[in-house]
Amino acid sequence: MTRSVYVTGIDRGDGRQVVELGVMELLTRQVDRVGVFRPLQHDGPDRLFDLLRARYRLSQDPASVYGMDYHEASALQAERGTDELVSQLVERFHRVAREYEVVLVLGTDFAATQLPDELAINARLANEFGASVIAVVGGKGQSAESVRAETRNAHRAYEALGCDVLAVAVNRVAPEERAEIAERLAARLPVPCYVLPDEPALAAPTVAQITSALGGTVLLGDDAGLARDALDFVFGGAMLPNFLNALTPGCMVVTPGDRADLVVGALAAHSAGTPPIAGLLLTLNERPSDAVLTLASRLAPGTPVVSVAGNSFPTAAELFALEGKLNASTPRKAETALGLFERHVDTGELLARLAVGRSGHVTPMMFEHDLLEQARADRRRVVLPEGAEERVLRAADVLIRRDVCDLTLLGDTEVIRKKAADLGIDLSSTQLIDPVTSELRQSFAERYAELRAHRGVTVELAHDVVADVNYFGTLMVQEGLADGMVSGSVHSTAATIRPAFEIIKTKPEASIVSSVFFMCLADRVLVYGDCAVNPDPDAEQLADIAVQSAATAARFGVEPRIAMLSYSTGTSGSGADVDKVREATKLVRERRPELRIEGPIQYDAAVEPSVAATKLPDSEVAGQATVLIFPDLNTGNNTYKAVQRSAGAVAVGPVLQGLRKPVNDLSRGALVSDIVNTVAITAIQAQPVPSARPAPSEPDAPAGRPASV
Structure with missing residues (x-):
């Protein structure tokens, strides 16, 4: 029987979309096919469903999502009664x-719906659908006592109407009162109560939303700039020195279009990062001269400059009435919302109460969700040597908003700050280090010279080597200043992992580093090894790769069933290449008899049950490797x-295995999502494994020449 969850409220303005998005994230983490149903819908686009469809790749026909519109529902209820409507x-x-x-059922929004006793209708629908209820209460602008009373009343109301109330979420409370409200409600309610603070970035409109609402014309700016959140509004009228003192991070500057001094001054401040602004809104339909616009474009490329017809006063009135919305065009707001939900909701507890059984197979979306959840569960620090690379900065933005791990970015710190400001990315919680000027450079040089003394490396030579971002990042990991490293978006595989071979070295039980x-x-996640490091492993090394790969698979939720691939299956072929695979399979069985392994085996027999039934009918691996x-x-x-290219698969990796501490490489064509996933994997690898022991220092890792991937 289908399990359904009904998210509903008691009044408008509760920011319920954060909870609906968070619940959808939890559900898609457990099952492959999640449907959405909104019983009643206003005319016009459904921003939340558009977001859910884009983010979770829903194939559901949009027409099936909606029961009916509010006008139809109101007329039906008036003419034929509530029972017919329900x-x-x-x-x-x-x-x-x-x-x-x-x-996932999205309850009514209590916004001019013309339905009497809307709460009772939601409760009735939840009961008739057989759905459990998550009730949401809005706390913005209310006292702590008022929030507590309203939350208790909401729970009583839905419970009294016969609903199975799973939990109550209190949203948009004053941050300084969140902990006290949560503590008191926990003692008063028989179900879990999750209290989420108000998050200004969610309510802040983007520059694009402001431009659309005011009918503005974009004079300068790119898509990234238009996606910035306007966290504040600063109205320019003072002389430049006083005006600059009034700027705040993420503010939208509103000034008459003929104030070229304020336009140039605001963009110069943004370029210097003191502070980064969201953009400029020029009133009175005044357009700066071409010379000023040219200068502006060079000072802060991508920063929006928008012209509107009205003067500052009516423009201000419209601006203060605007509020940001979650929709498919604001993916960064969605990341912020999910980060907020995951920080303040006990997702493990809520999943248990939802009682949604996990699907028998792991989909790509489930795998990606699990990565972030695992990484967040035991927070680690990951160093990213390519700190000024745009894709790395965008990935850092996602990781920060989702609260996945702590980050250190390496590179020229002024360049990183300026690039981040241009992209509208807040790095205030992120450590930035320039290896060239860092006070760590000398001690790292001494440490590297000590590690490489057998190769004749002096401190003077090491001083130059450790200024390289990959060597510096690797030494941060080695010295415990970071837990793992991810690089390779602009560096070769060799440049990324050679420092790890020299400095971090292999685990005592690993003969080689592999990937x-x-x-x-x-419909599933497979683990491929080794596709990046060792050109031609012998039988001993191939066995080691198999054991390492099985351990990596298990660590990330993929049950290991190992297929040792060859051009021959079973005893049907012979030759040196097949014999190598046969010997490696034998070695794995001797070393790790508990592992399920088959080899030699062809790829089709390994993954296709019908082929396996013919070629190896008695194998517990064939057909399901x-x-x-x-x-x-x-x-x-x-x-x-x-x-990857022919089947449209997402390839996450290469993930290195066998090193004493995690360092991972990226493809130089890596997408932002690839970087996010690889950082999460690295953070998980850095988490302690039960029974793991500290590894002694080893000689250089015997690995093959790294491939270019």
Whole structure:
């Protein structure tokens, strides 16, 4: 039977979309097919459903999402009664429920709906749908005592109407009162109560939203600039020195278009990062001269300059009435909302109460969700040597908003700050270090010279080497100043991992450093190894790669069933290449008899049950392998790229294994999502594993020449 969750409120303005988005995140973490149903809908676009459809790649027909619009519902209720209204909505709900494992129901919004006793209608619908209720209470602008009373009343109201109340979420409370409100409600309510503070960035309109609302004309600026949140408004009328003192981080400057001094001054301040602004809104329909606009574009490329027709007073009135909205065009707000939800909601507890059984297979979305959740559960610090690279900064923005891990960015700090300001990214919580000027450089040089003395490295030579961002980042990991490192978006694989071979070295139980890719297919996640490091491993090394890959798979929730790949299956072929795979399989069985392994085996027999039934009918791995070990780098690297491009798979990696501390490489074509996933994987690798022991210092890692991936 389909399980459904009904998220509802008691009044408008509760910011319920944060909770609805957070619950959707939890549900898609557990099951593959989640449906959405909104019983009643206003005319016009549904911003939240558009966001859910884009973010979670929903294939649901939008027409099936809605029961009916409010005008139709009001007329039907007036003419034929509430029972008829509910009956029709229940029928339409079940059309969706029949198609999905779980349905998220989005309750009515209490906004000019013309429905009497709207709370009772939501309760009735929840009961008729067989849905459990999460009630949301808005706390913005209310005293702590008022919030507590309203929350208790909301719980009583839904419970008295027969609802199965899973939890209550109190949203948008004053941050300084959040802890006290949460503590008191926990003692008063029989169900979990999650209290979320007001988050200004969620209510802040983006520059694009402001431009649309005011009918403005964009004179300068790119998409990234228009996506910035306007956290404050500063109205320019004073002379330049006083005006500059009034600027605040993330503010939108509103000034008459003929004040070229304030336009140039605000953009110069942004360029210097003191402070970064969201953009400029020029009133009176005055356009600066071409010379001023040219200077402005060079001072702060991408920063929006928007012209509107009205004067400052009516413009101010419209601006203060605007509020940011979650929608498909504001993905950064969605990351902020999810970060807020995950920080203040006990997601493990809520999932247990939802009682949604996990699907039998792991989808790519589930895998990605689990990565972030695991990383967040035991927070680590990851160093990113390519701090000025735009994709790295955008990934850092996501990781910061989702509160996944602590970050250190390396590079010229002024360049990083300016680039971040241009992208509208807040790095106030992020450590920035320039290896060239860092006070750590000398001590790192001494440490590197000590580690490489057997190679004739002096402190003077080491002083130059450690100024390289990858060497500096690796030494941060080695010396415990960071827990892991991710690089490679603009550096070669060799440049990224050579420092790790020299400095961090292998675990005592690992003979080599190897790698895996997590291949996220439409309905499952497979682990491919080794596709990036070792060109032609011998049988001993291949066995080591298999054992390492099985451990990595298990660490990330993929049950290891190992296929040792070859061009021959079972005893059907012979030759040196097949014999190597056969010997490696034997070594794994001797060392780790508890592992399920098959080899030699061809790829089709490893993953396709119908082929396996013919070629190896008695195998417990054939047809259902999850860890596929390639006999050499040529085969592995080409296969992962062929599957990635031909099957549309998401390839996460390469993830290095065998090092004493985690360092991971990126493809130079890595997307922002790839970087986010790899950082999360690195943070998880840095978390302690039960029974793990500190590794002694080892000689240089014997690894093959790193491939270019």
